[in-house]
Amino acid sequence: MRTAATSRPRGGPRGERFDPASYEARWRERWEADELYRARDDDAERDKHYVLTMYPYPSGDLHIGHWYAATGPDIVARHRRMRGLNVMFPMGFDSFGLPAENAAIDRGVDPATWTAANLDRMRTQFRSMGCMFDWSREVVTSDPAYYRWTQWLFVQFFRAGLAYRAKAPVDWCPKDQVVLAREQVEGADRHCWRCGTQVEKRDLEQWFFRITNYADELLDFSAIDWPEPIRLMQTNWIGRSEGAEIVFPLDAPDIAPIRVFTTRPDTIFGATFMVLAPEHPLVERLTDAAQRADVEAYVAQARRSTEIDRLSAERERTGVFIGAHAVNPMTQERIPIWIADYVLPGYGTGAIMAVPAHDARDHAFATRYDLPIRHVVVPPSGELPADRAFVEHGADEVLVDSGEFSGMPGPAAIEAITRQLAENGMGARAVTYRLRDWLVSRQRYWGAPIPIVYCDEHGPQPVPEEQLPVLLPPDVDFAPTGVSPLQSHAEFLAGSCPVCHGPARRETDTMDTFVDSSWYYLRYCSPRDARQAWDPDQVAAWMPVDIYTGGAEHAVLHLMYARFFVKALRDMGLVAFDEPFLALRNQGQILGADHHRMSKSRGNVQNPDDLTSRYGADAVRLFLMFIGPWDQGGPWSSTGIDGIHRFLARVWAVADPRSAGTAGPLGGDGAQAADSVGGQAGRALRRATHVAIRDVGDDYAAFRFNTAVSKLMELTNAIGRAREAGHAGSTAYEAAADALLLLLAPIAPHISEELWARRGRPYSIHQQAWPEFDARLAAADTIELPVQVDGKLRDRLVVTPDTPAEEIERMALASPRVQTYLRGRPPLRVVQIAGKLINIVAPGE
Structure with a gap:
């Protein structure tokens, strides 16, 4: 690394004209050659600080939204480095995924080739931003050197009992005979994105991770500084409910009773029918022959609907009586069993006791099918609504028509009825969750192969660690035959059982790409380690991530999966901390000019390259940070970027020695004016400088980049007024100009470095300390x-x-x-x- 005392790269312009194209690329080349932003593992003098922004999918081009997302954390990383921290700010690529496979199918391009070309393009574009990414730590998830360890982690989860195989429904296109990813099912009628055929549900054996083992721990956010909306989304997604599980015996003595979960056991005397999810395993066994045709048709229809559609409050409640009955364990009343699509197989037990007097959905269903509605809970006034369910749940409500529990307050009745059910062997206290285990199987090619083989004698067995990675074969046929290309690749399929060493069939499913992103932050700590997934010493030194940034749309997928991974790895003894990301900040979304999310299909993507070539990277960075609060975003418009360009020209005018009217740095010819400004004018300039030092630093730390830019403009204007008054070259002026560049450096790194060099200051401005704030100098005169x-x-x-x-x-x-x-x-x-x-x-x- 070069450590020249002065800072200007050779061959740079000495003129006074503001021209970003004359210096931006030169500085980026020098920073990279000098490894200026490389995080040092052996830096014992400074405290570590791990800043991370979510890595992108290599779609081929960065759009303005990528710039917006990356510039914010780059400012924070630079600021914290100037505050004396050893900052690691790495970058990589989430390079497995569906678009590469679609390119192979549609254009005949190998996914690896398509991905590599996109990676090269995006690396170049990222570098043009001037971010302080430590590229020596780059990870690419489709690189066998990376997915070897993704597979190794799968094996650890398997051995710990956290990975298992079970049947689960998938979306299936009957025309193409292929499993579809969620993103490939389009429209309210749920049709195939490629051929338009209506999609069906099929049950396939698939692999899961037991995230539900950690449901309660995932509800604890006490150790992390995350936005309240993200915590709330995760809490609601996990959906913890306390109540009781109740047993309803069946007429059929040879079939196990139906178990239901309810948060309102106090309403059991009002349960007048039962409803099963259409997918419930007992539906087929309990359905009467006379009802079978109607039931099968309804089940098929329900499986074509999304959960959102099925739960919609506006949707009419429909169902079918299956011809069977259950017994209410408290009233001994025989009640009919129906199926209805508003009951989901994945919540509770997939069955409910229907209490139409006290549940809105049950009330609508009972009203439509003329089923009994019996009130068993009333408010103190005794007045009940005539045409809807009484669902208000207060401490002062009482039970009626509930046997020995009549007259008892609702909360007390919940306890008493649950206790009696338990004593009679018909129920018990229970907790249930909306969260379901994470389905990680994908019937695709471009992903990390699941490292499992199937032996006829010993069943599924993990591939031995010394045989990892299980490589994706390059010579596959991507014709849409209806199955993964791996299923027709004889060499890939041929494995051996690690127990008996006999022939075994290799698993052809690949892993959900969210598995890759659930641990990538660990790999950044030692990305070139060929012996292990991560160096424990380096992970202990760098982890957890101090500040993580990215989109709020990842709240209940990536962000929750990463938390689960760390907790599982901790329990396996592989890490020694509880959370991956101590603090989280979400950027807003930059929309297209049409106010829709930027996407190539909409044609509203704004490529930043044209703006960069015209105005320079610094102007684009400043403009993006100035358009509004970083966590809010908004629709894209380039209106106003000319104003930012003019602001940078003013910075050039006041900080460049020749443009400002001084001959050079203090100690040279400029010293003659060192004390030419004093009194009120000097105090005003010093005050403006120290107010800016305080306020801009506070704004950077709090991600208030738009207000930081405003305060930089105010300081520039104050220096400009001093220049116009003939004070350029004075002590106060030179201190203000130096401070301006130091404050500007995190958000506009190129012009700051160029002017710092022109002022004869030591290389590099990005290695300087943040200026000290003096409260005395910042104080107002009055x-x-x-x-x-x-x-x-x-x-x-x-x-x-x-x-x-x-x-x-x-x-x-x-x-x-x-x-x-x-x-x-x-x-x-x-x-x-x-x-x-x-x-x-x-x-x-």
Whole structure:
């Protein structure tokens, strides 16, 4: 690494014209050659700080949204480095996924070739941003050197009992005879994206991770600083509910009873029918022959609907009686069993006791099919709604028509009824979750192969670790035959059982790409380690991630899966911490000019390359950060970027020695003006400088980049006024110009480096310390204090900040405007909030 004392690259322009194209690329080349942003594992003097932004999918081109997402954390990483931290800020690519496989099918391009070309393009574009990414730590998830360890992790989960195989429904195109990913099912009618055929549900054996083992721990956010909306989304997704599991015996003695979960066991006396999810395993066994045709047709229809459609409040409730009955364990009443699509197989037990008097969906269903509606809980007034369910649940409600429990308050009845059910062997307290185990199988080619072989004698067995990675074969046929190309690749299929060494068939499913992103932050700590997934010492040194940024759309997928991974790895003894990301910040979304999300299919993608070539990377970075709060985003418009360009030209004018009218750095010809500004003008410039040091630093730390830009503009204007007044070259002026560049460096790294070099300062500005804030110099010469009488503004005082409280009180009471309301009477009391206001309490009449 070069460590020249002065900073200008050779051959740079010495003229005064502001031209970003003349210096931006040169500085990026030097920074990379000098490994300026390489995080040092052996830096014992500085505290570590791991800043990470979510890595992108290599779609081929960065759009303006990528710039927006990456610039914010880059500013924070640079700022924290200047504050004395050893910052690691890596970048990589989430390079497995469906688009590459679709390119292979549609254009005959090998996925690896397509991905490699996109990676090269995006690396170049990322570098043009000037971000301080440590490219020496790059990870690419489709690289066998990476997915070897993804497979190794699968094996660890398998051995720990956290990976298992079970049947699960998938979306199936009957025309193409192929399993579809969620993204390939389109429209309200759920049709195939390629041929338009309506999609069906099929049950296939698939692999799962037991994320539900960690449901309660995932609800604990006490150790992390995450936005409340993300915590709420994860909480709702996990969906923890406390209640009771109740047993409903069946007429058929040879079939196990139906178990239901309810949060309202106090309403069991009002259960007048039961509803099973159409997919419930008992439906086929319980359905009467006379009802079978109707039931099968309804089941097929339900399986074509999405969960969102099935749960929609606007949707009419439909169902079919299956011709069987159950027994209410508290009333001994025989009640009919129906199927209805508003009951989902994945929540609770996939069966409910229907209480139409106290559940809106059950009420709508009972009303449509003329089923009994029996109120068993009433408010204190005894008044019940005539045409809807009584669902209000308060501590003062009481039970009616509920046997021995009638007259009992609702909360007490929940406890008493649950206890009696348990004593009778018909129920027990229970907790259930909306969260389901994570289905990680994908019937695709372009993903990490699941490292399992199937032996006729020993069943599924993990591939031995020394045989990893299980490589994707390059010579596959991507013709849409209806199955993964791996299923027709004889060489890939041929494996051996690690137990008996006999022939075994290799698993052809690949892993969900969210598995790759559930651990990539660990690999950044030692990305070239060929012996292990990560170096434990480096992970102990760098992890957890101190600040993580990305889109809120990942709240219940990537972000929750990564938390699950760390907790599982901790329990396996592979890491020694509980959470992957200590703090999380979400950027808003930059929409297209049409106010829709940017996408190639909409034709609303804004490529930043044209803007960069015209205005420079710094202008694009500043403009993006100035359009509004970073966590809100908004529709894209390039209107206003000319103003940012003019602002940078003003920075150039006030900070470049020749443009500013000084001959060079202090200690040279500029020293003659070192003390030419003093008094009020000097104090004003020093105050503006130190106010900016304080406020811009606070804004960067809090991700308030738009207000930081405003304060940089204010400081630039203050320096410009001093220049126009002939003070360029003075001590205050030079200190202000240096401070401006240091404050600007995180958000506009190129112009800051160029002007720092022109001013003769040591290389590099990005290795300098953040300027020290002096509260004394930032203090105003005078402050204005509102004076209130009985809470209403009556006057204002202008005082110096160090004016004693006694003097302020004397001045306030002497005010003629205040005396108008006191009328010569002494006040009851005078309240001062230092530096803010005075409130005088007048005596009563």
